[in-house]
Amino acid sequence: MDITVTVNKDWWPSPAKLNLFLHILGRYDNGYHKLQSLFQMLDYGDKLAFDINHTGTIAMSTPLKGVKDEDNLIIRAAKLLAAQTKTKLGAHISLEKCLPMGGGIGGGSSNAATTLVALNALWGTRLSVHQLADIGLQLGADVPIFVRGETSFAEGVGEQITPAPQPEQWFLVANPNVHISTGEIFTAQELTRNTPSMDWADYKFEETRNDCQQLVVNRYPEVAKLLQWLVHYAPSRMTGTGACVFAPFSDESLANDVQGKLPSSWQSFVAKGVNRSPLLEKLEKYNSVNATSDTN
Numbered sequence: 583m584d585i586t587v588t589v590n591k592d593w594w595p596s597p598a599k600l601n602l603f604l605h606i607l608g609r610y611d612n613g614y615h616k617l618q619s620l621f622q623m624l625d626y627g628d629k630l631a632f633d634i635n636h637t638g639t640i641a642m643s644t645p646l647k648g649v650k651d652e653d654n655l656i657i658r659a660a661k662l663l664a665a666q667t668k669t670k671l672g673a674h675i676s677l678e679k680c681l682p683m684g685g686g687i688g689g690g691s692s693n694a695a696t697t698l699v700a701l702n703a704l705w706g707t708r709l710s711v712h713q714l715a716d717i718g719l720q721l722g723a724d725v726p727i728f729v730r731g732e733t734s735f736a737e738g739v740g741e742q743i744t745p746a747p748q749p750e751q752w753f754l755v756a757n758p759n760v761h762i763s764t765g766e767i768f769t770a771q772e773l774t775r776n777t778p779s780m781d782w783a784d785y786k787f788e789e790t791r792n793d794c795q796q797l798v799v800n801r802y803p804e805v806a807k808l809l810q811w812l813v814h815y816a817p818s819r820m821t822g823t824g825a826c827v828f829a830p831f832s833d834e835s836l837a838n839d840v841q842g843k844l845p846s847s848w849q850s851f852v853a854k855g856v857n858r859s860p861l862l863e864k865l866e867k868y869n870s871v872n873a874t875s876d877t878n
């Protein structure tokens with residue numbers, strides 16, 4: 583019999599990211615690409631809750647439409663953590679999904695990272711951030727950066743991370759309603775893979791680009807249309823391998839104004855860029871409450 587012993591209805595945030603730029607420098611022998619990118623954490627995303635049990639069962643309480651539980655990055659992350667730590671505990675996991683899937687804003691990777699960070703705390707398995715990031719890398723190139731939770735420059739396949747705090751900005755993120763597979767873009771023959779390596783100290787948004795953008799614009803007219811619309815209001819760019827595009831604003835109200843003009847066929851959100859992700863804030867709060875109750 584499966585008895586849930588701890589009911590924890592606390593929500594753990596699973597934020598989105600934007601690639602403020604994405605340069606492709608080359609390709610490794612295993613087919614993965616050598617990148618340079620600036621990952622901007624947002625204060626907006628999905629939410630996860632974990633009901634811990636003593637039977638070792640790991641399952642979704644809210645299955646994700648179109649994704650089998652065994653393929654869900656949340657379940658795969660929980661199972662990898664359980665295997666590595668040999669914990670006898672399990673979890674029933676609830677997901678409140680609001681990030682578009684396949685949008686280039688890292689939803690699945692962020693869900694996996696939140697699962698690793700939250701269960702490491704709730705199961706008391708005490709792995710280091712470094713160990714969690716290593717587990718995360720087995721699930722996807724972007725998972726380690728969400729585990730670390732800081733706006734950062736990234737290189738290698740995305741796993742070599744240097745924190746890079748950015749001035750506060752607001753972003754309008756719009757979804758052209760097309761699903762683009764990362765694999766499709768990275769295997770395209772016409773993708774350029776020869777951008778020279780950049781010194782982080784020289785970073786300026788306007789001197790960078792997304793090397794996947796031209797290819798996606800050529801293949802997906804909806805992305806082209808959305809970018810053409812947005813660029814009238816602010817410098818606009820695609821994130822990751824698409825499909826979402828974003829525009830930065832110095833002020834929330836400016837971002838809201840442009841969102842108000844966006845044709846309703848395109849879904850969008852306005853989010854604040856943050857240097858520390860809401861997941862880190864949540865973990866800190868959890869740890870401080872637990873440290874207090876430990877001493878009681």
Ligand SMILES: C[C@](O)(CO)[C@H](O)COP(=O)(O)OP(=O)(O)OC[C@H]1O[C@@H](n2ccc(N)nc2=O)[C@H](O)[C@@H]1O
Pocket residue numbers: 601604613614615616617619686691721722723724725738739740764765768769822823
């Ligand atoms: C390009 C980015 O979207 C930037 O945020 C990500 O690095 C992609 O991260 P992701 O979706 O977590 O990627 P993964 O799930 O690891 O890989 C999906 C596919 O993308 C390709 N891929 C990914 C990352 C990378 N540095 N080089 C690649 O060639 C590989 O073909 C891989 O099969």
Ligand SMILES: Nc1ncnc2c1ncn2[C@@H]1O[C@H](COP(=O)(O)OP(=O)(O)OP(=O)(O)O)[C@@H](O)[C@H]1O
Pocket residue numbers: 646649653654655656682683684685686687688689690691693694724764822823824825
């Ligand atoms: N928990 C999850 N949330 C979203 N997608 C998931 C999840 N688990 C598995 N997937 C699979 O991963 C695919 C990519 O989803 P995701 O939202 O991470 O894309 P993305 O935003 O383009 O990611 P990235 O920016 O890292 O390339 C989905 O189409 C889905 O099949």
